[in-house]
Amino acid sequence: MPLFPFFLRYFRRKKNEDTxxxxxxxxxxxxxxxxxxxxxxxxxxxxxxxTVYFYNAxxxxxxxxxEVYFRNTWQAAEEAxxxxxxxxxxxxxxxxxxxxAILIALPISIADSVFVVDYAPKKVKxxxxxxxxxxxxxxxxxxxxxxxFVLVPFLQKYVMMPLYKHLSFIPxxxxxxxxxxxxxxxxxxxxxxxxxFASAIIREAYQMVPFTYREATLSLGLTRYEATKILLGYIKxxxxxxxxxxxxxxVGETVAVSLVIGNTFNLxxxxxxxxxxxxxxxxxxxxxxxxxxxxxxxxYAGGLALFIIGLIVNVVGLxxxxxxxxxxxx
Amino acid sequence: xxxxxxxxxNLKIYYAxxxxxxxxxxxxxxxTIFALMGPSGCGKSTLLRAFNRLLELNKDARIEGxxxxxxxxxxxxxxxxxxxxxxxxxxxxxxxxxxxxAIYDNVAIGxxxxxxxxxxxxxxKRVRWALEKSSLWDEVKxxxxxxxxxxxxxxxxxxxxARALALKPKILLxxxxxxxxxxxxxxxxxxxxxxxKRDYTIILVTHEPAQAARISDYVGFxxxxxxxxxxxxxxxxxxxxxxxxxxxxxxxxx
Amino acid sequence: xxxxxTRKGKEVVFLVAMAILTFVGILxxxxxxxxxxxxxxxxxAERGFTFLTGTLSNGGIGPAIAGTFILMFLSSLIGLxxxxxxGIYAYEYPNSLIGRWTKTLLQIMLEFPTxxxxxxxxxxxxxxxxxYSGFAGAFALAVILMPYVAVYTQEAMRQIPFTYREASFGLGLxxxxxxxxxxxxxxxRGILTGVLIGMAKVAGETAPLLFTVGGLYQxxxxxxTKPIGAIPLLIYTLIQSPxxxxxxxxxxxxxxxxxxxxxxxxxxxxxxxEVRL
Numbered sequence: 001m002p003l004f005p006f007f008l009r010y011f012r013r014k015k016n017e018d019t020x021x022x023x024x025x026x027x028x029x030x031x032x033x034x035x036x037x038x039x040x041x042x043x044x045x046x047x048x049x050x051t052v053y054f055y056n057a058x059x060x061x062x063x064x065x066x067e068v069y070f071r072n073t074w075q076a077a078e079e080a081x082x083x084x085x086x087x088x089x090x091x092x093x094x095x096x097x098x099x100x101a102i103l104i105a106l107p108i109s110i111a112d113s114v115f116v117v118d119y120a121p122k123k124v125k126x127x128x129x130x131x132x133x134x135x136x137x138x139x140x141x142x143x144x145x146x147x148x149f150v151l152v153p154f155l156q157k158y159v160m161m162p163l164y165k166h167l168s169f170i171p172x173x174x175x176x177x178x179x180x181x182x183x184x185x186x187x188x189x190x191x192x193x194x195x196x197f198a199s200a201i202i203r204e205a206y207q208m209v210p211f212t213y214r215e216a217t218l219s220l221g222l223t224r225y226e227a228t229k230i231l232l233g234y235i236k237x238x239x240x241x242x243x244x245x246x247x248x249x250x251v252g253e254t255v256a257v258s259l260v261i262g263n264t265f266n267l268x269x270x271x272x273x274x275x276x277x278x279x280x281x282x283x284x285x286x287x288x289x290x291x292x293x294x295x296x297x298x299x300y301a302g303g304l305a306l307f308i309i310g311l312i313v314n315v316v317g318l319x320x321x322x323x324x325x326x327x328x329x330x
Numbered sequence: 331x332x333x334x335x336x337x338x339x340n341l342k343i344y345y346a347x348x349x350x351x352x353x354x355x356x357x358x359x360x361x362t363i364f365a366l367m368g369p370s371g372c373g374k375s376t377l378l379r380a381f382n383r384l385l386e387l388n389k390d391a392r393i394e395g396x397x398x399x400x401x402x403x404x405x406x407x408x409x410x411x412x413x414x415x416x417x418x419x420x421x422x423x424x425x426x427x428x429x430x431x432a433i434y435d436n437v438a439i440g441x442x443x444x445x446x447x448x449x450x451x452x453x454x455k456r457v458r459w460a461l462e463k464s465s466l467w468d469e470v471k472x473x474x475x476x477x478x479x480x481x482x483x484x485x486x487x488x489x490x491x492a493r494a495l496a497l498k499p500k501i502l503l504x505x506x507x508x509x510x511x512x513x514x515x516x517x518x519x520x521x522x523x524x525x526x527k528r529d530y531t532i533i534l535v536t537h538e539p540a541q542a543a544r545i546s547d548y549v550g551f552x553x554x555x556x557x558x559x560x561x562x563x564x565x566x567x568x569x570x571x572x573x574x575x576x577x578x579x580x581x582x583x584x
Numbered sequence: 585x586x587x588x589x590t591r592k593g594k595e596v597v598f599l600v601a602m603a604i605l606t607f608v609g610i611l612x613x614x615x616x617x618x619x620x621x622x623x624x625x626x627x628x629a630e631r632g633f634t635f636l637t638g639t640l641s642n643g644g645i646g647p648a649i650a651g652t653f654i655l656m657f658l659s660s661l662i663g664l665x666x667x668x669x670x671g672i673y674a675y676e677y678p679n680s681l682i683g684r685w686t687k688t689l690l691q692i693m694l695e696f697p698t699x700x701x702x703x704x705x706x707x708x709x710x711x712x713x714x715x716y717s718g719f720a721g722a723f724a725l726a727v728i729l730m731p732y733v734a735v736y737t738q739e740a741m742r743q744i745p746f747t748y749r750e751a752s753f754g755l756g757l758x759x760x761x762x763x764x765x766x767x768x769x770x771x772x773r774g775i776l777t778g779v780l781i782g783m784a785k786v787a788g789e790t791a792p793l794l795f796t797v798g799g800l801y802q803x804x805x806x807x808x809t810k811p812i813g814a815i816p817l818l819i820y821t822l823i824q825s826p827x828x829x830x831x832x833x834x835x836x837x838x839x840x841x842x843x844x845x846x847x848x849x850x851x852x853x854x855x856x857x858e859v860r861l
Contacts, residue, residue: 031760046689053704133849135610137781137788137849141819142842144823145819145834146616149831150619225594225597225599226595228598251697252696252700254791255794283794303699310696310700314691387753415753419754426745426747426748428751
């Protein structure tokens with residue numbers, strides 16, 4: 001019997017699986033042969049993507065070193081030697097706005113989950129789930145236009161102005177909300193956008209709490225508040241994963257954010273100051289980056305950072321979620 | 331020498347490291363109903379699935395020993411399990427006609443995908459034959475294009491039998507075929523098995539000793555992976571040799 | 585007794601807070617939908633059919649609508665076959681090393697920043713071709729569509745009771761026939777849901793198109809190797825313009841996009857228990 005060449009080994013059926021006789025290569029798993037090109041394509045695509053970002057960012061690392069991530073200068077110049085690009089401001093903006101988003105999304109999605117699972121009658125429950133699904137799927141540009149034309153003016157007039165007027169001695173309220181386009185607006189809009197994703201994860205987890213625990217908490221004579229607190233404690237890891245994954249979504253969101261953040265290189269703790277995020281920087285600057293000699297690699301370096309943040313956040317979030325789900329199943 | 335339909339030689343089955351079937355030697359003659367009975371969890375369904383190599387769907391399962399179907403070892407290296415399954419029909423505990431296929435197509439699917447008939451006419455004939463054989467034809471002949479959801483549990487199970495018969499197998503494996511069927515449906519199926527015995531060898535797994543007594547010619551009593559006793563149904567129920575068997579058939583051991 | 589009162593008090597505060605938060609959570613969606621209708625409807629009503637068919641200088645978004653549908657079709661054409669095969673693989677070999685990798689990768693791709701896909705495709709398609717094109721945009725969207733369809737395919741097939749799988753194998757069929765002729769048709773509803781959800785997603789995406797399609801609003805697209813427009817991208821461009829007329833246009837286009845989204849989403853949601861986006 002001819003031995004398998006090494007590169008065909010993979011397609012060999014495992015012992016105890018079904019066979020189809022295929023000329024002289026016996027026992028080949030046809031299904032694997034047919035599906036594998038797609039798998040290879042997808043896996044390669046991912047690796048290829050990482051390579052493209054790394055390769056194109058390389059000149060920036062060579063020229064500026066890792067400082068490209070830590071310096072807050074963005075200096076485009078016709079004379080190549082005067083160019084300098086540091087991504088500190090957009091990185092800060094990305095993290096800052098995403099944290100605001102999570103601070104908004106978390107309480108809402110927890111309340112929503114408790115309400116939907118514990119209190120809502122079946123019809124209302126379905127209604128809420130449909131709304132949540134719809135919010136998750138709504139085109140982001142629609143959030144963007146609403147954010148730019150409705151949310152920002154509203155926030156500027158009724159939230160930022162009063163806070164600035166009365167509480168500007170607190171550092172985070174200290175920047176004047178001149179246009180309203182700011183970290184704050186972006187954070188709020190992102191919060192609205194990622195709430196349904198956090199909700200879906202937390203709701204599912206809350207639903208998975210075994211019924212006996214519910215019974216047990218109530219049989220102890222606890223009030224509903226106390227019972228809910230205990231049950232939420234039980235799903236704490238899932239809430240954490242929900243927050244991480246929602247953070248990942250917020251980090252990657254592009255067009256809606258770029259319409260409300262003000263697109264200014266700024267590194268400020270002031271909530272009402274305009275800023276940048278990595279994705280809105282790419283959206284805004286990529287088109288004209290070709291004019292300059294060194295800008296493009298810096299943008300790719302930003303993309304690489306986004307890539308890696310996205311990868312880590314998602315892998316960690318998914319891993320924790322899976323681990324928790326496994327624990328519950330037992 | 332008369333050939334046996336199924337013969338096992340020191341058959342052992344493991345799930346991961348657990349020995350589920352502990353060395354079984356069994357001979358099942360042609361054109362009989364052989365009932366494999368025992369309490370639930372004794373390994374009867376597992377043993378049954380070794381006869382058509384369906385056990386291999388479970389990645390943890392491992393088999394030692396031999397299973398001979400009409401004298402041929404189906405676990406030999408050059409045997410294709412697909413052709414084995416084609417020759418052995420199977421009926422399951424849960425009546426499982428494909429819900430997305432019409433009644434007609436449920437019977438036709440095996441023939442169609444195995445390219446066993448040449449044209450529509452032949453297919454019609456074979457489908458009708460199988461449905462008649464499973465005494466379902468009169469009940470469904472006017473609604474062959476409907477979906478099996480409209481059938482009763484007993485009818486569904488007879489449709490599954492028709493699906494298996496369409497491939498003209500020599501052996502029928504039945505894994506507690508009446509476990510999920512109402513009493514009337516059960517009666518119909520038992521009657522059907524009696525008729526089918528003339529042309530087929532039927533291996534019937536059951537956890538009801540009464541059913542084994544009603545319809546089988548031979549009985550094997552399986553307990554904790556071991557074959558405690560095999561013999562003519564009459565002998566087993568009237569004068570069991572083993573105390574365990576006696577306890578089981580009298581309902582003391584569950 | 586007073587201790588009980590504070591406990592009860594806390595409970596009331598908790599219930600009220602929860603109700604308010606839940607309400608606040610869904611409020612934006614209603615406000616968005618109402619605003620898009622009140623702002624967009626007058627624009628469409630005023631220009632009538634021209635808005636849907638005319639070019640941008642005639643006050644219409646016809647080319648953008650055409651572009652969006654072409655992109656949806658093309659991206660499905662590229663993405664669906666790959667997605668189906670990947671989904672089938674993930675279902676059939678869930679515990680193999682590559683199967684596990686694939687499943688994780690699909691989950692990551694679902695959550696991945698879409699702008700990165702856009703820049704990547706620009707790099708590997710638009711730059712070598714020397715032009716923005718409908719093909720480049722469709723390719724980027726296909727990368728985004730793929731994980732949705734694959735995950736739904738895998739999930740739908742995983743929910744098929746084992747007994748049907750056993751029954752198919754029991755008929756003496758080869759694995760490939762069992763999958764393609766019995767199990768895939770058996771789960772077609774779930775798979776179709778995935779396809780529609782992926783398409784709804786693709787119809788609304790903007791970021792992956794920024795550097796791939798180029799935009800074309802003064803004439804209808806004629807070739808997939810030339811620049812093409814899309815509704816979300818047009819809205820993005822119009823919002824950034826200083827002119828009020830452009831903003832009105834953007835609202836009108838938003839309404840069209842919202843309707844396309846609802847047209848896909850509502851039937852899917854109506855026929856299904858839970859959707860994951």
